[in-house]
Amino acid sequence: MNKTVALVNLWGEFEEKHPEASIEDFFRYQLAHQRERVAATDTPMAGGTAPMHPNGQLLRLIGRVNKLNMVYAYAALDGTGVNQLEEFGLLMHISQAKNPRKTEIIYSNLMELSSGTDMLNRLKNRGFIREYDDTEDRRSKRVELTEEGLAVIAICRQRIGKLAGMMLHNMADDDIQLCIKLLKGVEQEFSARLPNDKGKAFEEVFKEVM
Structure with missing residues (x-):
């Protein structure tokens, strides 16, 4: 096959699956696949038996990395007063x-109302945030950082930045950008769906999505 035709076909397949992706994303994708073919393909995943289907392998991998x-x-947050991610x-x-x-705040962070409220109350008790009545809706509360909260978040942001750099130190920047591009759509779709999907049976959600 003519190389130009082959390239156009590859681009067409990629664009169909990822319509919002750029040409740069396409080249990142091809380079990542080339490196994958060159690397050993029989390296087992950590943590025991991996799912056979690629969908399961990918989600399991994401879950374990998380x-x-x-x-x-x-460990990174130890001593800051902030106890967890x-x-x-x-x-x-x-x-x-x-x-x-x-x-x-709670729903944007994909938390249940009760557990999110408890966590915000703990942060308030430590002096990191304050809450006040919403002038537009007296039934609601708004939240802002205190001076102590501003100081602690500056420390935490630096430490979490170092953690992210450590976790991904073996990944090329292009590969990281490609992962973001490919997974962003999944996050956006199900973040938007989640509030309306709560309480539904799984099979009902499955039918709606598929």
Whole structure:
């Protein structure tokens, strides 16, 4: 087959699967596949038997990396007053959103209302956040960082940045960008679905999605 035709066919297949991707993403994808073919393909996954289907392998891998990241986050945050990655996530959301509603913080971080409220209360008791009535809706509360919260988040952001650099130190920047591009759609789709899917049977959700 003519090389130009082969290249166009490859681009067509990639664009169909990833319509929002750029040409740069396409080349990152091809380079990643080339490195994968060159590397050994029979290296077993850590943690025992892996699922046979690639979908299961990918989700299992994502889950294990997330768990490892959370374990090392405990060490990275030690001594800051922030005890876990979820607390850091809440503080970062408050920092970026300035004065969000409590419910917005909780649901945006994919937490249940009760557990999210408990975590925000613990952060308030430590003096990192304060809450006040929402002037637009008296039934709601808004949250902002205290001076102590601003100081602690600066320390935590530096440590979590070092953690991220450590976890991904063997990945090329292009590969990281490609992973973000390929997985972002999954995160966006199911983050948008989740509030309406709560309480539904799995088979009902499956039929709607598929």
